[in-house]
Amino acid sequence: MNREEQISRNLDWVTVTLFIFCVVAGWMNIYAAIYNPEHPIWIFDKGFFDTNSGKQLIWIGTTVLLIIAILVIDYRFYDTFAFFIYGFFVFLLIAVLVVGTEVKGSHSWFRIGAFQLQPAEFSKMATALALAKYLSTPQINLARFRDQLNVALIIAVPPILILVSNETGVALVFSTFMILLYREGLPGIYPGIFLSIIVLFILSLVFEEWKIYVGLAVLLGLVIWAMPRYERKTKNIVTIAAVTLCMGLFTTGVDWAVNNILKEHQRNRIRVLVDPDFDRKKTGYNVRQAKIAIGSGGLIGKGYLQGTQTKFDFVPEQSTDFIFCTVGEEFGFMGSLIVVGLFVSLLFRVIYLAERQKSRFARVYGYGVASIIFFHFLVNIGMTIGLMPVIGIPLPFFSYGGSSLWSFSILLFIFLKLDAHRSQMLSRW
């Protein structure tokens, strides 16, 4: 009794409220996305639980149970069994390759009765736990190459397995741990390289190769010109020139890779990003329809259940990956603003909570939560408004799907559980 009281008192209700907002708003939008004005189905109607919104309601119910379980389990469990949990999900990722079911071309689902679960979704949480555990080991220094290698290993194993099961989108999520590592002392050069790779990658798609070379040459000249006189040594200049050359070679490499390594549909998804009119019927269709749906919402939207684009199946995957279109269409710019605001608040709250942790484990894990949610937010909303290539990953708490709702809820509430016990955690070490 005493323990329960403590939980309810120490639990961060701000985050919980934000979480509830997200889930409820998400469910409303799923309901709107599948809503058929000719045959409206309400919760009590027959067949409701066969629809996406009905199923999502079941998922939400089970999520509540899961959350209670997480809050009841001793906080030390996550710390102690972090590697075990990680190992368990790695095992599942291997197992799914053998006994999994194929859904839409990706071999990453366990079928349990009518429901399907995707272990890949949960592996993000497991990886965050493992990272937290590893980094909380005393004397770990991310500036050290050995530790960097170990960390890279922990991060790399699940996405490689996920890639094998042909779920590229989820695998890409693991790159987000760069944020966590940066916070935990990874030298700034890594995220710097990472970001410049991304920028160069996009530039190499938008511009022709020779233009990038010219641009790089101009940049090189500028940098040398701006260098203080005493820094302008042959060695430094050569280094900078070498870096610039590498960048140039990289763009050539990207061009080559895009044309030779990527699969047709992946290449198209990237091309659509650069050229919105490309391939309107097929690859461009999703993005175009998503933009139409969001764009037609106007300032205040068409009103709840009044959207025509999402309702009548113009937007594919509208209750899962493209759920944000429903928000944009029916609630307009104001609705979109609220959703973006909700996520930014959540992210800031999680960072705030992470920063107040006294144990490194909880803080690292907290940053893991923020990184994962941020990446999903970045890519999912970005792709619906045509700023990101179409990568099939869900919008946390909004998108339809049990695996995603469960995994995000578990992810978040483990952290809240840890946060509730932050004063006790310190006493352990």
Added chain:
Amino acid sequence: MDEIRKRFIQVFFVIIALLYICRLFYLQVIDDTYKLDAQNNAIRKIIQVPFRGLIYDRNKKLIVYNTPVYDLYITPKKAKVQDTLRFCSIFGITRNEFDSLTHQARVFSPVRPSLFLRQLSREEYARVQDMMVDYPGFSFQVSSLRTYQTKSMANALGYVGEISPERLAKEEEKGNDYYRQGDYVGVTGLERYYEEELRGQRGEKYMMVNSRGVEKGSFKNGEFDRDPVAGKNLISSVDIELQDYADSLMQHKVGSVVAIEPQTGEILAMVSAPTYDPTLLSGRTFSKYFQTLNLNPLHPLINRPPSAYYRPGSTFKLIQALIGLQMGVVYPSSGFSHAGAPLKCHCGGNSSNIQQGIKNSCNPYFYHVFKRIIYNNHEQNVFKKSATGLNKWNEMAARFGIGQQLGVDLPNETKGKLPSVEYYDKVYKGSLRWKFSNIYSLGIGEGEIVINPLKMANVAAIIANRGWYIRPHLVKGINNIGSIDPKYKEQISVGIDRRHFEPVIEGMIGAVNQGTVAAEARMADIQMCGKTGTSQNRRGEDHAIFIAFAPKENPKIAIAVFVENAGFGGTHAAPIASLCIEKYLKRHVERKAMETKWMNKSYLFNVLSVKSNTTTASKTTEKVNKPQPKDSTEEDYQLKNSQLSKLLLQGKQPVQPLQGHGPTKPEAILPQNKTNTLKKVIPYKIK
């Protein structure tokens, strides 16, 4: 260090969020194109075609109405035809047609219904209805088909057909964007002239559709929907009984009957013979029959009364007499001998006054009248004198509507021709190169004067009214009587004093009672005032013309009868006019024997022999000194039709109709603006 990195991460998050908000603001608030795209995506406009207006005759008898017909639609995804052969035999289509229709439908949309067969009649519908349970995916939709009570008025009423691409383009040029491909519009006749009144206002319904085109209920609860407005009804001035009667008299003949109520200018009957069955051109059978009708050597598709070209012949003497009297160059008592006139006459030379001249239709008499009209000025030079005189005459004759459009409410009204000084200057290649002796044949309504039957009926109405007319019109009311264009209510004076009409009318009575009119055309109890005419044409028998009005006082009907290649007007046209007048004034005809005789009388042999004799058979009665080219009028109009013949050649249509004896010239020539109809020879496709 940690604090800075935390800040960096937070700033990074905020930058991304702001970037997204800006992008969203641009997409949702600034850029409007997506709203339009969304509408195009999900909202479909459904056109509801209104019922076309009905047409009544002057006695409120329905003459044109709409019959429900059934269009068969196919929804390819649902359609299952197990026994294709049976299906084809039910609907009377071939296997190939079936395949191509289903293919077209599938290409259009697998889930949306598309038109499979058009306009099944009620009987066909009843026959196939029970069998349709075997064929899911087919559905019927009611539409309407124009139906005509009588075939006697086919040409005046016109027909309705799918809008031609040319007309569509023309309407768009005019800024009228009402029509779209596949719309039904009035193509000729009243259907065309009153198209805007008859068609009504199309309804629009906005439906929401899903990405596969399946309808999902009305958009915003029908806020933007507009119900169709049925077309307005027309009340025609035609007396359909008289129309039918006149048509029956005109069977086996080629020509026209036009009857006008003089006081109002309302057209009581407008017969163009031969006529055709308008139901043939209504709906599915259009393509089947249009070609045949169009190539028929008797040209049933020409509405002769306002469009055909004839010379007025002796009927024009009435106008000459009136002009002469008005100018004061002749007096009712003026007499002229035959001497000095280069024209023959059969009257015996006793035309001692104008009344006698008209009664006997004396050619020399009107030669002299016309000479006086032309020479009634002070010019000394005979050429100048002729030109000045002709100018004056032209002005006065034009007021009778000769060479002018009367403004009847029909498309394709022809102007006819009233030769002017400029015309002769052109023909004789320079001014002052011609004089009266070159143009005197105008005096007896021959030469270069060209009229149409409607104009001559109007001349009869002018004389009946003693000096004025109201533009002849076929519609006396839109929805209710009297609501018509005010131009059909305005009295137009011809500029001849009332007193000059009496001697002319006396002459017309004389012509009927003891003059040029056949005795059988006289009526005991109705005084008909008439004038015969015999219109010369280059080949074949003369065209018989008769114009008349009755009774003498307070005339109720003015009529013009034209019978092509029949011969003398008094013998061959006057009896028909007489019977029509009796029919109209008494509502029944007592002279049954005469009626039967005239109904059965045929001049088709004459007409067809003209058609087959191309070069010879030129009648040589005209010994007159005619200008070169000899028959300029006809040639002129042939030229005007060059466009038409070009069109026919382009379309690889056989220029030569059914008769196989070299090119023929239709006596009644297609006017230029008729070409539209001809372009419709494009094979009819079911869409």
